[in-house]
Amino acid sequence: MGKGPKSRPLRASDRAARVQMPIIPTVAEWIAQTPGTISLGQGVVHYGPPPAALRKIPAFLADRAQHKYVPDAGLPRLRKAFEEKLRAENGIDAPFARRILVTAGANQGFLNALLCICDPGDEVVLLSPYYFNHEMAAGLAGCRAVCVPTDRNYQPRLAKVEAAITGRTRAVVTVSPNNPSGAVYPRETLLAINRLCAARGIYHISDEAYEYFTYDGAAHFSPGSGGRGAHTISLFSMSKSYGMASWRVGFLVVPEHLFDDMMKVQDTVIICAPAVSQAVALEALAAGRRYCLRRLPAIARVRERMLGALSRIPGLLTVPPSRGAFYFLVKVRSVMDDLTLAERLIREHKVAVIPGGTFGIGKGCSLRISYGNLASEAALEGTRRLVRGLKAILGG
Numbered sequence: 001m002g003k004g005p006k007s008r009p010l011r012a013s014d015r016a017a018r019v020q021m022p023i024i025p026t027v028a029e030w031i032a033q034t035p036g037t038i039s040l041g042q043g044v045v046h047y048g049p050p051p052a053a054l055r056k057i058p059a060f061l062a063d064r065a066q067h068k069y070v071p072d073a074g075l076p077r078l079r080k081a082f083e084e085k086l087r088a089e090n091g092i093d094a095p096f097a098r099r100i101l102v103t104a105g106a107n108q109g110f111l112n113a114l115l116c117i118c119d120p121g122d123e124v125v126l127l128s129p130y131y132f133n134h135e136m137a138a139g140l141a142g143c144r145a146v147c148v149p150t151d152r153n154y155q156p157r158l159a160k161v162e163a164a165i166t167g168r169t170r171a172v173v174t175v176s177p178n179n180p181s182g183a184v185y186p187r188e189t190l191l192a193i194n195r196l197c198a199a200r201g202i203y204h205i206s207d208e209a210y211e212y213f214t215y216d217g218a219a220h221f222s223p224g225s226g227g228r229g230a231h232t233i234s235l236f237s238m239s240k241s242y243g244m245a246s247w248r249v250g251f252l253v254v255p256e257h258l259f260d261d262m263m264k265v266q267d268t269v270i271i272c273a274p275a276v277s278q279a280v281a282l283e284a285l286a287a288g289r290r291y292c293l294r295r296l297p298a299i300a301r302v303r304e305r306m307l308g309a310l311s312r313i314p315g316l317l318t319v320p321p322s323r324g325a326f327y328f329l330v331k332v333r334s335v336m337d338d339l340t341l342a343e344r345l346i347r348e349h350k351v352a353v354i355p356g357g358t359f360g361i362g363k364g365c366s367l368r369i370s371y372g373n374l375a376s377e378a379a380l381e382g383t384r385r386l387v388r389g390l391k392a393i394l395g396g
Helices: 014-018 023-032 057-062 076-090 105-117 132-140 158-164 187-200 256-269 275-287 296-311 338-349 376-394
Strands: 100-103 123-128 144-149 169-175 203-207 232-237 250-253 327-332 365-370
Touching: 014 132, 023 338, 057 275, 076 100, 076 275, 100 105, 100 256, 105 132, 105 169, 105 203, 105 232, 105 250, 105 256, 123 132, 123 158, 132 144, 144 158, 158 187, 169 187, 187 203, 296 327, 296 376, 338 365, 338 376
Parallel strands: 123 144, 123 169, 169 203, 203 232
Antiparallel strands: 100 250, 232 250, 327 365
């Protein structure tokens, strides 16, 4: 045999190895090992898609033409319907032919955006606590996530954002209403960040998956409205509002100058979002935002009762203001790390929450608690278990 290079052990890429493991499967495994656990963890709603949308599935399946590829950017009728929704509800004028793509959820839309606008080594500014999949996507795209801490109420600090921008920065990312904190960023704050991005020649990526979930007078605002679409990339999702998490339908709204390059990414990553999901999404959009808003009062009632229960143990935790999405990101008064605390809550008290460290909170102990994924009584029983568990473990 000739002398060639020595065999090396097979391994994953450094890029993949550096990305954090997603926490949801880890928590799901603990839950599976602890039968009877109530989950206040995963960020989904407890209801499903509009029944009228599901009734379209048999006709879809019976049509053989439906089992072929559909256009990469998505069904034209669906994109047109979303164009009309954006204009009516968000103040965004985005002609679908060159600005709207249907993706397999907003997560894929975010990764598409990074692959389109970033080169290896470029930087993306995330506000901490961040949505963990955004940080993971940055790593997989070969970018560096620059994390800028928010204030104690999880609101952006513009001066800190501006100070984080360098010559390698390609985008600032905002999520409002926010996952994981539930914070809703004021219109003035989002406009200030958007203006900063325009002045510095970078993109503003706005994740608006929770746009309909606001409480106590809070209002959602789309930074790409009012003709600011030339440097704004907007992400939307059917997962939350329409109870379609497993169907994987999202919308990516991009400046027209990015559309051709975005199509290259789309065709490479997925070709097209699943056709059956798009067909259901089209009918769900016909039901409109009122489908979600009819369910919001029940979620709001659970929110109020959960907030009341958590507020009665101020010696154990602090609940920063949260007027959006369906989360509380509580600060726990403990030297215990939040991963250990989350595991003990499951194994000893049969209630699941998500440790805050996965969202980039480097100091202290924090937990994300979801109040949207269970119907009222189950959610409230989960809250009772959580309070009892925190008292037992932390000695409150």
